[in-house]
Amino acid sequence: MASNKSKNQSSLSLHKVIMVGSGGVGKSALTLQFMYDEFVEDYEPTKADSYRKKVVLDGEDVQIDILDTAGQEDYAAIRDNYFRSGEGFLLVFSITELESFTATAEFREQILRVKSEEDIIPLLLVGNKSDLEDRRQVAADEARGKAEQWGMPYVETSAKTRAYVDKVFFDLMREVRAKKMSENKEKNGKKGGKSKRNLKERCHLL
Ligand code: GDP
Ligand code: MG
Numbered sequence: 001m002a003s004n005k006s007k008n009q010s011s012l013s014l015h016k017v018i019m020v021g022s023g024g025v026g027k028s029a030l031t032l033q034f035m036y037d038e039f040v041e042d043y044e045p046t047k048a049d050s051y052r053k054k055v056v057l058d059g060e061d062v063q064i065d066i067l068d069t070a071g072q073e074d075y076a077a078i079r080d081n082y083f084r085s086g087e088g089f090l091l092v093f094s095i096t097e098l099e100s101f102t103a104t105a106e107f108r109e110q111i112l113r114v115k116s117e118e119d120i121i122p123l124l125l126v127g128n129k130s131d132l133e134d135r136r137q138v139a140a141d142e143a144r145g146k147a148e149q150w151g152m153p154y155v156e157t158s159a160k161t162r163a164y165v166d167k168v169f170f171d172l173m174r175e176v177r178a179k180k181m182s183e184n185k186e187k188n189g190k191k192g193g194k195s196k197r198n199l200k201e202r203c204h205l206l
Contacts, residue, residue, distance in 0.1 A: 012054070015176045016065040017169070018082060020107045021092035022100040023071060026128040029159035030092065031068040034169050039160050046071045048082075057173050064173060083114040088122035088176040090168055093143075095127045095156065096135040101143065108150065120182075122175035123152045126168050130156040 019027035028043035035051050048070040054063050069082055083089075089111055093100040104125065115121050125147040127138060140156060147154035153171065157164045 013060070013062045013177070013180075014065060015062060015173045016067070016085060016087045017172055017176070018067045018086035018089050019069055019092060020083075020089050020111065021126075022094075022097075022103045025092045025094040025097070025100045026157075026159045027090075027092050028068050028070075030090070030126070030128060030157060030165060030168075031066050033159045033162055033165050035066070037162070039162075044070075055170075055173075057170065057177065062173065062177075064169065066169075079110065080114050083111050086111075087179075088124075088172045090124055090126050090172060091152075092126045092128055093138070094129045095138045095140075095143075096129050096132050098137040101127075101138045101146075104146075120179050122172055122179055123150070124168055124172050124175075125150070125152055125154045127154065127156040128159060130163055131158040131160045 019031055021027055023045055028045075028047075029040055031051060032038065032040040032043065035053055049068050051066045051068070052063055053066075054061060056062075067082060067086065069079075091104050091107055091111075093104050095101075108123070111121060111123070125143060127140070127143050129135075140154075143156075144154045155164050155168050155171070157168055159165060
């Protein structure tokens with residue numbers, strides 16, 4: 001894994017998350033609100049960018065890498081590369097736009113296809129723009145039902161008011177971390193914990 005290559009540089013765990021969803025749902029606004037505590041209303045809609053931040057996850061210093069995708073996902077090869085690089089995904093729609101909710105099914109399928117070799121794919125369904133209740137087109141119960149069917153949590157956020165913004169990133173990181181821990185356990189089990197790296201990883205877990 002990439003994080004093991006740069007031990008001298010940093011021994012912090014790095015969790016890589018990807019923002020996925022239709023244009024205009026608030027992927028950039030959520031990312032920038034999480035990163036810089038500000039609501040950016042007019043972020044360039046075609047610009048994909050990545051961000052890294054040090055955070056404390058349940059008492060542990062970790063780094064989060066956020067890839068904020070944009071229109072380029074229309075090119076299957078670029079999108080697949082993006083998705084392959086991700087460890088966890090925020091599947092975002094806007095509660096004010098029914099089409100963006102419908103579109104999450106296709107995004108989810110693309111993720112499952114690219115990650116087909118993985119048993120678990122950390123994913124959260126995010127209904128953004130919860131501050132625009134009067135313009136709601138997607139009932140919370142409907143979204144929750146879909147998420148349940150897909151076996152993932154559903155959370156409503158507002159990039160404008162910052163409601164639940166930290167929660168979705170931290171909950172996703174917890175899922176990514178849990179997945180890595182169970183994978184490490186499996187590896188150690190199989191190899192009898194002989195390798196130095198596994199031992200070291202196990203120590204971090206303690
Ligand atoms: P992206 O294409 O998914 O990256 O969407 P953007 O982050 O660029 O947001 C699209 C538009 O929706 C912008 O005008 C944002 O200001 C607005 N927006 C994003 N999130 C929210 C939110 O939570 N509440 C409200 N009221 N507007 C939002
Ligand atoms: Mg954007």
